[in-house]
Amino acid sequence: MRKSSIKIASILLLVVFLAAFKLAEEDFTKLISGKLEKFRQMYPVEKAYLHLDKPYYMTGDTLWYKAYLVEGSLHFADSASNLLYVDLIEQRTGKNWTLRHTHMDAGVGNGEIVLADSIPPGAYLIRAYTNWMRNSSEDFFFQKDIFIFDKTGNASAPGTGKVDLQFFPEGGELIAGTSTRIAFKAVNTNGLGQDIRGFVLDQNKDTVASFKSEHLGMGRIPFSPKSGATYSAFLRDQNGTITSYPFPEVKENGYTLLVDNLSNPLKTRIIAYANIPGKSELPVHVVGHSRGIVAFVARGKIGAKGLMMLVPNTDLPDGITHLTLFNSENKPVSERLIFIDHAHKLRIGITPSRNTFRPREKSEIEITVSDTSGKPLEANLSVAVTDAGQIQQQTNDQHILSYLLLSSDIKGFIEQPSYYFDETKAERKIHRDILLMTQGWTRFRWDEVLKDSLQPAERFLEQGITFSGEVTRNNKKPVEKTPLSVYLSNDSLNSFLTAETDELGRFTLYNLIFEDSLRIRVQGMNKKNNQNLTIKVLPFAPPKVSQAKTPYFPLTIDGQLLSEFLKRNAQDQEIARKIRESRERLLQEVTIKAKKEVQRDSRKIYGTPDASIKMTPQLVGGRTSVLDILAGRVAGVQVVGSGMNASVYIRGNRNEPQFVLDGMPVDKDFISSMNVNDVESIDVLKGASAAIFGMGGGNGVISILTKRGNDNYDYSQEIVPGVLASKIAGFHIPKAFYSPAYPANAAQNVAPDYRSTIFWAPMLKTDKNGKVRLQYYNSDAATTVDIRVEALSATGLPGFGKSTYSVN
Structure with missing residues (x-):
């Protein structure tokens, strides 16, 4: 986190009821300043904010979000965490329906959540938080109420009862x-x-x-x-x-x-x-x-x-x-x-090339960003363009300015938060002052700040994916620390590393950087009783949310607008379904004659090995080590000794060969400690065949392929003692928002286009002149189009802007 300080303000003191009044003693000033600074350094604050494309959705729809993550004191867009959790909570039951690992780069990231048909309609809460933020109250997570309708528009009835x-x-x-x-x-x-x-x-x-x-x-x-x-x-x-x-x-x-x-x-x-x-x-x-x-x-x-x-x-x-x-x-x-309120914020100008466009015509928009004095600024921004004939923007809804300066620093729900920043509202300052009298401050508690010693935070800053597991022996916690070998792989990554459990049998791998998913294989490296170990994953547990006492309808929507939204959204989903069906249409029976192509095993960078052993139950029976299986079964391969103490030589070489596990070079001790039941085959490469491994293959190569390393292996087939094979979720790969193109000289697509979100651009940046331009095509609707822009400068200045134009 960046360390900054605000200059101690000069104080003008006016004594009304006393003749004597003086500045604070130096020692008390140092005491308080030192305590607050130490507390801030020990527990630095992070704030997360999400800009959503619209306030409500329908099952089958896609929720698009832009994530901002800032340092909490001065709002610099450069937080220490690189992983932001985004989840979707059903308010009625508290069930967590979706979890996204959003990668943050310089304080920004983006993603989407597909709202499957299986999601029940009703009020939902979308949250954003880092692992570090979990050291504080969950009240300071980013939280926003949204609503998901089904095709009938069902919604919760308003509650009744005592105020x-x-x-x-x-x-x-x-x-x-x-x-x-x-x-x-x-x-x-x-x-x-x-x-x-x-x-x-x-x-x-x-x-x-x-x-x-x-x-x-x-x-x-x-x-x-x-x-x-x-x-x-x-x-x-x-x-x-x-x-x-x-x-x-x-x-x-x-x-x-x-x-x-x-x-x-x-x-x-x-x-x-x-x-x-x-x-x-x-x-x-x-x-x-x-x-x-x-x-x-x-x-x-x-x-x-x-x-x-x-x-x-x-x-x-x-x-x-x-x-x-x-x-x-x-x-x-x-x-x-x-x-x-000094009104220090980004000024955002939104200028469409025209005030009126035709359906399916290209719109060109210029966005300018400047500071309060009018100086152009480079800023990171997100833009949502919606059909006002379907989407009713909520009155004084939350935006990045109201969140960072107000909502993120006080506990409790704030209704219509952006009202307090609307310069056209004459009484907003009075009402804001009343609001601050009714909602308490809990981020800094003096009894904690003034402690003589501060305990280290329980949770850590995450700059990548964290994987945790637990090892037990004979259903009991192991007494001593247990060494482990870990093999990680996906389409772009192959890595081997070692780890060790703590006294409670738990282990953790930190800061793994990968997208989508990762195959992980963990096994114990004890020299004996390895098969008595049981290894299991400790899954990520999202923070629980308190179940709402009474689910409420958090939106104000005109009935005609809602009806239009549901009809158009269902129409778009039906068109998409028919397109998918047409692509998957069955053909009449066709006979194709060709040689069967054997799919190449991606774990093998070599061609045909000099010798290969396929594992069978009879071959594995009674063996405790992979090297025991090799003994006497491959010509030119000599195994001296047995078990963990065995040595292996390929004829003509004085040193032991290179050992390779599922394409990754490993040491012999790891191979010796493997559970033989997890081995699929053993390949031996001699002389020229091993040359592909360079200097490492100079003494030959022994390649072990595991069942769990095979992409086609069914993980549910069996449980191998002492081995854990699993998949873990990585950073979410954001999808690109689909915006159709309608060239003027092209034939019009017969499929109607009534997108509720006409355009979504989450990762825009202004140039040195504070400008950025975007282009997209309008839908078929004759409507008013809403443009909403949220922005943040590198120095922590937030901003919000909105505009409209007509399509007819």
Whole structure:
């Protein structure tokens, strides 16, 4: 991970209630800065984000995604992990239907998920995470709700029941005699914000406050709790029914923190109050940090009327700043989140060559990317082009800007997150501030940060595929460490290596780089009792997801649009099915006469061997070593000794021959330790026949071919003691998005074309002038076309842009 720091902000302090106020002592500043920096270095944060081609799908459809992976503090597009897991979870059952190993290069990657007809329709969760991210709460995985329909458009019915209402005192607690503000949030059974009206009664049933939600079930009220008082909240629904809810408890003693960074865009006002018996003046510190990097540290005293300071926002970075009040014992006693918005982001321009195109006509689009000042930038971007007559873009849906600066740093679901970044919405900043009062910060916990010693992270950074297994002897864990030999192969890779189990019999191979799948063969290398070993794979276990209490319908879709989408999508799938059937049409019986071609064994780089032994049960019976089988069976091959101590010589040579296993050179000890039941044949090459192996074949070659090394071998046929043969999944190979071409002078294809995703380009880059161009052909639909672009610069600036044009 790159190491960076944000300059400690200069602090402008304004004393209102105290005559004395000074900057923090140097030792406390060093303490907090050092603790946060050490914590950040020990547990660096990664953030993942997925850009999807559309918000909903149909069974049989393909979900396309672009993956972004960044360093968590400054959002540099250069995370240490090269493997990103992408999976698809059914919300109703929590079942994991698909897992993709996405290869990340310089923080970007892409892939797709084919939604098979066997996938049940309903609400799903698509997640993205690295192995390193699993050291933290799963709440900080990338998670997005999508919906998969079947051909009938079936969907879950909206839930019904009691609204969930919670209250959140600013700073954390209600302190008797201290005026404060209380934020609230009401959520319905579908998990979405619910507009409400209500009131608060004290223990005498007197009304002390009334409240009404301002945005998506959220709002806040001024409140002055009294000593010894208890309060209850009540909601009144449209039918006049009144429902009671608990209200926060009033604490007699404690601290609270009030913050205002909305009245003055250049400064943040921080007010601290305290009620501690016997204390008239309380020395405190206020610490501000953004994503684990210290922004400022200041010291003052809370008097009878409180303490106020003004902090300039100039040097605070865009995004969430975490404010913490520390008491005289350097313990955190009150917290508050604020959002700093300097509007530092990528500006994305999307310019179609025309405003209107014809069906099946080529569209040409130019995309420009610049920073806030208008300077062109090189950036990595992804583009989704969809038919607005089928796909209804969701209101204020998540995009890379809202995710990196907001959603990724606070716990819990955020409804309509991009609303808080829409510069056309005048009240977005107020509503964003209320949001931060209702959703807590959990990525940095002070009790963990302030520990004297930090434990190493349990999970590691992955730069390739990890393969783990376990070895037991006679159904028990082996007491001593066990040496292993491992043979890896696929169409482009052949590799032999050795490994060793730990005291618990477990072994792991790290950072394997391969695509699609890999054949792996593991066997013990003990000099005796090798056949008593049992080797098994420890499969990757995706993190479990908590089953939704009530599956909800997470989308807003016009009924006519949904009907059009389902009809067109089913039509496209039927056309594709007929095309496949026509390609597979049966011919009448035809007799073809030719010599049978014997398929060449890819494990043999040589021609016909000088001698070959085919394994049979009678030949293997009673033998414990491959070398024992060779003894006396091949002219010119001499075996001296037996078992693990045997030596082999080919006539005319003083040294032992080169041993080869399934085409890979290995040492004799490995061959001697092999289970004879796993051998298919033994080839012997002498003199000129062995010359193909170069200097290594100067003393002849003995080539052992295994049953499991044969591509046609049925792995379910038998279990060989002491040997594990399996396949493991590698990096997903992304498919190319199919976009048909319709030349103007060519005859029109009779098959109708009503793609819902008209074009998908996940791996585009702008040039040094900040520009990139793309071309594609429109479908048959007379419609409005949506273009959505998401982008990230190498320095961590995110951006989002959208545009439309017409087809008629």
